[in-house]
Amino acid sequence: MAVTRYKEIAAVLEAEIRALPGGERVAGEHVVAQRFGVARSTARAALQELMTRNVIRRVQGSGSFSVRRIDYPIDADRAPSWSATIRAAGASARSVVVTRTDARPPGHVAEALALGSEECHRLVRRSYVDDTPAAWGIEWIPHDVIPDLDAALRADDSLHRVFVDLVGVTPRRAWVRASAEVLDAQVAAALEASPSGLGWFIESLNRDAGTARPLCLTQRWIRSDVIRVVFETQLASDPSDVTDHRRPA
Amino acid sequence: MAVTRYKEIAAVLEAEIRALPGGERVAGEHVVAQRFGVARSTARAALQELMTRNVIRRVQGSGSFSVRRIDYPIDADRAPSWSATIRAAGASARSVVVTRTDARPPGHVAEALALGSEECHRLVRRSYVDDTPAAWGIEWIPHDVIPDLDAALRADDSLHRVFVDLVGVTPRRAWVRASAEVLDAQVAAALEASPSGLGWFIESLNRDAGTARPLCLTQRWIRSDVIRVVFETQLASDPSDVTDHRRPA
DNA sequence: CAGTGGTCTAGACCACGGG
DNA sequence: CCGTGGTCTAGACCACTGG
Numbered sequence: 001m002a003v004t005r006y007k008e009i010a011a012v013l014e015a016e017i018r019a020l021p022g023g024e025r026v027a028g029e030h031v032v033a034q035r036f037g038v039a040r041s042t043a044r045a046a047l048q049e050l051m052t053r054n055v056i057r058r059v060q061g062s063g064s065f066s067v068r069r070i071d072y073p074i075d076a077d078r079a080p081s082w083s084a085t086i087r088a089a090g091a092s093a094r095s096v097v098v099t100r101t102d103a104r105p106p107g108h109v110a111e112a113l114a115l116g117s118e119e120c121h122r123l124v125r126r127s128y129v130d131d132t133p134a135a136w137g138i139e140w141i142p143h144d145v146i147p148d149l150d151a152a153l154r155a156d157d158s159l160h161r162v163f164v165d166l167v168g169v170t171p172r173r174a175w176v177r178a179s180a181e182v183l184d185a186q187v188a189a190a191l192e193a194s195p196s197g198l199g200w201f202i203e204s205l206n207r208d209a210g211t212a213r214p215l216c217l218t219q220r221w222i223r224s225d226v227i228r229v230v231f232e233t234q235l236a237s238d239p240s241d242v243t244d245h246r247r248p249a
Numbered sequence: 250m251a252v253t254r255y256k257e258i259a260a261v262l263e264a265e266i267r268a269l270p271g272g273e274r275v276a277g278e279h280v281v282a283q284r285f286g287v288a289r290s291t292a293r294a295a296l297q298e299l300m301t302r303n304v305i306r307r308v309q310g311s312g313s314f315s316v317r318r319i320d321y322p323i324d325a326d327r328a329p330s331w332s333a334t335i336r337a338a339g340a341s342a343r344s345v346v347v348t349r350t351d352a353r354p355p356g357h358v359a360e361a362l363a364l365g366s367e368e369c370h371r372l373v374r375r376s377y378v379d380d381t382p383a384a385w386g387i388e389w390i391p392h393d394v395i396p397d398l399d400a401a402l403r404a405d406d407s408l409h410r411v412f413v414d415l416v417g418v419t420p421r422r423a424w425v426r427a428s429a430e431v432l433d434a435q436v437a438a439a440l441e442a443s444p445s446g447l448g449w450f451i452e453s454l455n456r457d458a459g460t461a462r463p464l465c466l467t468q469r470w471i472r473s474d475v476i477r478v479v480f481e482t483q484l485a486s487d488p489s490d491v492t493d494h495r496r497p498a
Numbered sequence: 499c500a501g502t503g504g505t506c507t508a509g510a511c512c513a514c515g516g517g
Numbered sequence: 518c519c520g521t522g523g524t525c526t527a528g529a530c531c532a533c534t535g536g
Contacts, residue, residue, distance in 0.1 A: 004523080004524060004525090005524080005525075006524075006525085028501080028502060028503075029502080029503065030501085030502085030503095038525080038526085039525060039526045039527060039528090040526095040527085040528090041524095041525070041526075041527090042524080042525060042526080044503085044504090045524080045525090047503090049445065052431070052445055053431050053445055054431065058502090058503065059502085059503080059533090059534080060502070060503045060504065060532070060533055060534075061501080061502050061503065061504095061532070061533030061534035061535075062501095062502065062503080062533080062534050062535075063501085063502060063503080063534090064502090064503085076482070173482075175481070175482055176480065176481075176482045177479070177480065177481050177482075178479070178480045179477060179478065179479040179480065180429045180447075180449075180473060180477075180478070182301070182302050182303065196298065196301055196302050198429075198447065200429075224429060228428060228429075229428065229429070230426065230427070230428045231425060231426060231427045231428070231480055231482075232424070232425075232426050233424060233425050233426075233480070233482045234423070234424045253504080253505060253506090254505080254506075255505075255506085277520080277521060277522075278521080278522065279520085279521085279522095287506080287507085288506060288507045288508060288509090289507095289508085289509090290505095290506070290507075290508090291505080291506060291507080293522085293523090294505080294506090296522090307521090307522065308514090308515080308521085308522080309513070309514055309515075309521070309522045309523065310513070310514035310515035310516075310520080310521050310522065311514080311515055311516075311520095311521060311522080312515090312520085312521060312522080313521085313522085
């Protein structure tokens with residue numbers, strides 16, 4: 001139980017920073033070194049510690065900033081909407097289209113969407129929380145679900161709202177597969193995250209609640225320093241929830 | 250896109266270490282520094298990088314060792330058994346009882362187990378993968394499910410086997426709540442993990458598959474450098490089968 | 499341009515683990 | 518005891534960001 005200087009410093013700073021709102025500028029390495037009378041590398045160790053604990057975010061050339069992490073709950077009953085989920089947590093959300101092309105999806109994606117060998121929309125989007133890039137990934141959408149996707153997204157940047165308002169369907173999560181991963185270099189760059197930062201990889205299929213028609217398959221990486229993903233999953237039948245759609249065969 | 254020395258070194262070492270089986274001793278800081286002709290702190294940065302990427306594990310006073318991460322899938326169909334899941338991944342598994350007491354569970358636990366104000370078993374266990382502590386947590390078990398838990402666990406260290414063989418029930422996951430967290434100091438110590446290491450917190454309820462009787466509520470922390478938890482809220486591998494028992498009302 | 503964080507050196511002392 | 522990793526110093530140069 002060795003008490004080390006940099007952890008003492010980290011503890012002091014953490015208490016101070018936790019009281020701050022998110023996005024606030026905090027003391028940098030040189031300032032911390034001076035204030036506590038240590039070498040810069042020691043001050044740096046303290047700030048790195050706070051970064052791994054998701055207390056601050058550091059941007060080269062710019063500074064260190066306090067972080068407010070967002071809870072992102074995933075369960076079957078919640079609407080599969082990035083913007084609605086983020087806004088429910090009290091932050092601002094937006095998504096931008098990076099590319100929109102037509103492509104043949106990978107085998108298991110085509111299968112999930114009940115496609116044959118035909119192409120479908122391949123939509124690459126980046127999503128933000130309070131103007132921080134937090135998610136990046138691909139949405140695979142069959143052509144017959146939304147013929148003119150470009151026009152639809154000009155009307156509303158929320159894919160969920162496009163489904164509800166323009167297509168007239170109610171997306172619901174059919175299945176989700178998720179794991180925590182070390183982000184590879186390409187994804188980390190797309191998310192403006194530190195290389196070998198941690199994140200979530202989430203793959204999920206949305207179907208229409210009424211007809212069970214496959215609407216959209218999402219493959220998405222999420223920065224775990226910005227988003228705290230929480231799974232709340234009913235897996236088997238629960239007497240308090242013995243409904244027609246959840247009972248095992 | 251700055252190429253840095255310690256990342257070059259990390260890349261070289263990673264390629265070498267990935268070819269090794271798990272638990273193998275690898276070159277330490279001083280050796281790496283000599284081999285690549287850099288200061289020890291640079292060699293250290295390379296090894297730290299490999300640690301955050303879950304390529305190696307470092308133990309003070311002992312050395313650096315290659316790591317083989319285990320996949321731990323969670324889904325409705327799989328038996329909720331630590332030992333069975335770990336062994337299915339090709340590693341050795343065991344669990345030891347840390348303490349066994351009677352206690353009143355927290356409110357939401359009592360509710361999930363359909364208990365009133367009575368006490369139940371509070372079982373603290375630590376579980377190992379290849380003799381590395383990988384999981385630690387509490388199992389809450391009603392007295393009427395297993396009256397003499399001590400005796401039962403002397404017969405078999407797998408709680409799942411106790412349920413199946415001695416109690417004659419079939420545990421199945423009813424719900425799961427999971428999130429990736431920074432381990433707090435106490436849990437990190439119990440797992441012999443580095444403080445502020447990363448891990449999973451998983452809370453899950455098991456019911457008997459036949460009667461839906463609540464059997465056990467588990468609150469468990471898992472080291473993410475040893476275990477790669479994968480969530481599959483999946484109904485069936487074949488999408489056409491999904492509609493059978495999972496179609497919403 | 500000044501200030502930030504990122505990398506790196508060449509030393510030092512310490513805590514810990516195992517033989 | 519020796520070798521390991523953990524911490525720490527007091528410098529240095531660099532890349533990047535912002536005004």
